[in-house]
Amino acid sequence: MSTKILIVDDDKEIRNLISVYLENEGIQTKQAEDALEALKLLDKEVFDLIILDIMMPKMDGIEACMKIREERHMPIIMLSAKSEDMDKIQGLASGADDYMAKPFNPLELIARVKSQLRRYKRYNAEADNDKSIIEIGDLKINTDTRQVWVGKKEVRLTPKEFDILELLVRNKGIVLSVSKIYEAVWKEDFFKSDNTVMVHITKIREKIEEDPKHPIYIKTVWGVGYKI
Incomplete structure (x- = not known):
C-alpha cells in the first residue's frame, strides 16, 4: 500500500514544490489550499502524514491541528513563515510532531517526512503486535x-x-x-x-x-x- 501525504498551504507554489519532491520519492500527494478543505478531505480519504501551514485564511494551522488531533493520530509537520520560539512551541503544543520555518530546504523537509513516517509505522506495528x-x-x-x-x-x-x-x-x-x-x-x-x-x-x-x-x-x- 503506497504512502499518501496531504499538503495544506494557501500558497500554490509551495504546495506544488513539496508535491514534486515527495512524488519523486514515490509518495502520493493530495493538496488543499486551506484547512477547511483539508478537513473535508480527511473525512473522505486516509493519509499517512499531513504537512500543514500555520498562517492560512478561514482557519489557521493551529486550530486545524487541534481539530485533526481530536480523532486522528498520523504525523503532522507544521510550516510557518514565523521562526520565533513561541510560534514553534505553540505549533507543537497543538499536537504537531515537527515544525519547519519558511523558507525551508525541500530536501530537509523530505528527510523529516521520512523520519516521521518511519516512527509512525514502527509505532503502529508495535501496537498491532500488542493486540495479539x-x-x-x-x-x-x-x-x-x-x-x-x-x-x-x-x-x-x-x-x-x-x-x-x-x-x-x-x-x-x-x-x-x-x-x-x-x-x-x-x-x-x-x-x-x-x-x-x-x-x-x-x-x-x-x-x-x-x-x-x-x-x-x-x-x-x-x-x-x-x-x-
Missing part, C-alpha cells in the same frame, strides 16, 4: 501463535480449548452462557443436554489453574455460564 498478546494476571495468551502461558510455563491447549479460552478472555468480565460459547466455537446450534462445553472448561482449568476446584481465572456463574 492478552494478559490477565499470570495468564498470557498470544492470539496470533495460539500459545498460552501461566507464569513462565507454556501450556498446551487443544484447538477447541484455545478457542474457548480466547473467547472468554476477549470478553473479560462478561458472563457467557454455555449455549453462546458452544455456538461461537463449534459454529453449530446448541442442544440443552450437551455437556461438551463443561467438559472442555474442566480440561482448560486443569491446565491453567493452580487449583482447578478453586479457579481464579475461569469462574462459574451458576445458572448462567462462565466468565474470566
Whole structure:
C-alpha cells in the first residue's frame, strides 16, 4: 500500500514544490489550499502524514491541528513563515510532531517526512503486535501463535480449548452462557443436554489453574455460564 501525504498551504507554489519532491520519492500527494478543505478531505480519504501551514485564511494551522488531533493520530509537520520560539512551541503544543520555518530546504523537509513516517509505522506495528498478546494476571495468551502461558510455563491447549479460552478472555468480565460459547466455537446450534462445553472448561482449568476446584481465572456463574 503506497504512502499518501496531504499538503495544506494557501500558497500554490509551495504546495506544488513539496508535491514534486515527495512524488519523486514515490509518495502520493493530495493538496488543499486551506484547512477547511483539508478537513473535508480527511473525512473522505486516509493519509499517512499531513504537512500543514500555520498562517492560512478561514482557519489557521493551529486550530486545524487541534481539530485533526481530536480523532486522528498520523504525523503532522507544521510550516510557518514565523521562526520565533513561541510560534514553534505553540505549533507543537497543538499536537504537531515537527515544525519547519519558511523558507525551508525541500530536501530537509523530505528527510523529516521520512523520519516521521518511519516512527509512525514502527509505532503502529508495535501496537498491532500488542493486540495479539492478552494478559490477565499470570495468564498470557498470544492470539496470533495460539500459545498460552501461566507464569513462565507454556501450556498446551487443544484447538477447541484455545478457542474457548480466547473467547472468554476477549470478553473479560462478561458472563457467557454455555449455549453462546458452544455456538461461537463449534459454529453449530446448541442442544440443552450437551455437556461438551463443561467438559472442555474442566480440561482448560486443569491446565491453567493452580487449583482447578478453586479457579481464579475461569469462574462459574451458576445458572448462567462462565466468565474470566
